[in-house]
Amino acid sequence: MSSGGSWPDSAAIRAAAEVAGRTAAEADASGRVSVETVEALAAAGFPGCFVPERWGGAGATCETVLRAVAEVGTGCASAAWIASLLAYNGRFGAYLPGDGQEEVWAKGPHTRLVSSMVASGVEARPVPGGWAVSGSWLYVSGVEFADWALISSALPREGDRAVRVFALPREVFSYKSTWATVGMHATGSHTLTANEAFVPEYRSFVWDDMRQGILAGPATRSQAAPLFSVNGLTFAAPILGAARGALELAGQHLAVPAGGPRAAARESNLFSFARAAAEIDAAELLLSRVADTADQGRRDNGLAERSHRDATVAVEILVGAVDRLFRVTGTRGQASSHRMQRIWRDVHAAASHAALQFEPAALGYTRRLLSA
CATH class of the missing domain: 1.20.140.10 (Butyryl-CoA Dehydrogenase, subunit A, domain 3)
Known part of the structure; x- marks a missing residue:
């Protein structure tokens, strides 16, 4: 197995998997993973896997994340889904300009990022210094416990340089409980909403750069993969x-x-x-x-x-x-x-x-x- 720097902490991964498995039935019935599970996933380091190392990221590899997520998934697929998104959304955040990254990870690499590129009725209006963003974004897994959200200005299309991704802090968005499915019920993939949320220029990037793996700053190979x-x-x-x-x-x-x-x-x-x-x-x-x-x-x-x-x-x-x-x-x-x-x-x-x-x-x- 590949080495991911100082990550993973095998004991912490096992502990997160144990908590996820033990609380899985309750999570499925309630429609949300337990607070204990979310905290265990954070303690295991999933949010920091792909965070740039200058902000305290773990320097993890896709191979180590694959195996760690699968270990959690043995007991609870919904918890593993959240773990995986916590990890890979940190990778998305690495495409923000430096000032945006500094703001997102001001409190450290444990920041919980969620994302959605499924835009519904979205308006991103240019204003001095950035954009005013309003609309809804569907299927935002883990939105209930998010610190930041990465959302798109429209449904992305290959080669479209007009579609941007915006980083919103928790205080400027809310969510509607819309997730009621037969399976993966506990992911809590509800609808995120924002109304005239101001996003400065440094908290946005072009979606197509992420598609191609084009980062402006230093990056690991895993971070820069298409x-x-x-x-x-x-x-x-x-x-x-x-x-x-x-x-x-x-x-x-x-x-x-x-x-x-x-x-x-x-x-x-x-x-x-x-x-x-x-x-x-x-x-x-x-x-x-x-x-x-x-x-x-x-x-x-x-x-x-x-x-x-x-x-x-x-x-x-x-x-x-x-x-x-x-x-x-x-x-x-x-x-x-x-x-x-x-x-x-x-x-x-x-x-x-x-x-x-x-x-x-x-x-x-x-x-x-x-x-x-």
């Missing part, structure tokens, strides 16, 4: 962890001697378990290559598109493995009190994220390959 080299990792890592959790549960189920109708299906279930285990390992290998490509800072033609493709394929494999394991646990796994049904719901909900859809990733990869 967006689609790493974007799939952000959302795939929690699914990898959840799949591992499903494998663990299915193993416990199969370890109990079967009797009656269950006995007839036992051999078939053993085959299913072995196949799912191999599928999870295969998906992890794909995601590790995506992480390694970003950590090496490689910008060869088509590598960002390949990484995007690989992340979506890995997620498709993981969803299939979880489906297989869900069937292994039978009606027991479908009980509302059983952890397996929550994993199954969370994995399917997480896999529906726009960044994890195979078709656009496949088109981007193939078109780039054929144009080379």
Whole structure:
């Protein structure tokens, strides 16, 4: 495994994973991860993973973040989703001008950043010294406990230099409780709202620079990787962890001697378990290559598109493995009190994220390959 400077603290990661797993059922029922879990994730250092080192960042790698997020996801996919976004939103913040970075991380690298590029009815009006920003932004995971938010002026499009990203402090935005889903319920991905929030010029950057990995200041290779080299990792890592959790549960189920109708299906279930285990390992290998490509800072033609493709394929494999394991646990796994049904719901909900859809990733990869 790659080294990420002084990060991760393995004991702190294990502690965060334990808290997340212990409180997962309550979080799912309430629609929000517990305060204890959020504090454990912060104590484990997730918010500071990709923060520039001059502001106290950990100098983490995508590989170490992948593994740490997956460890949390074994017990709670929603908590892992929050952990991953806390980490990668710090990477987004590194695209701000120096004065903006200094303001965002004035209190240290533990600052909790959330983000949304899904703009709805947004107006960013130029005013002296910056912009006045109003509107709504959808699906802002973790907005309830955010210190700062990074939001876009419009829905971003490749090559569009007009779309900007703005950094808003907590005192100038609020949120509406709009997240009520079958899976990933505890992510609290509500709607952020702002009304005439002033954003100075130094707290904004062009979204397309982030897409291309163009930073004005010093950066690690991971920070300067093009967006689609790493974007799939952000959302795939929690699914990898959840799949591992499903494998663990299915193993416990199969370890109990079967009797009656269950006995007839036992051999078939053993085959299913072995196949799912191999599928999870295969998906992890794909995601590790995506992480390694970003950590090496490689910008060869088509590598960002390949990484995007690989992340979506890995997620498709993981969803299939979880489906297989869900069937292994039978009606027991479908009980509302059983952890397996929550994993199954969370994995399917997480896999529906726009960044994890195979078709656009496949088109981007193939078109780039054929144009080379």
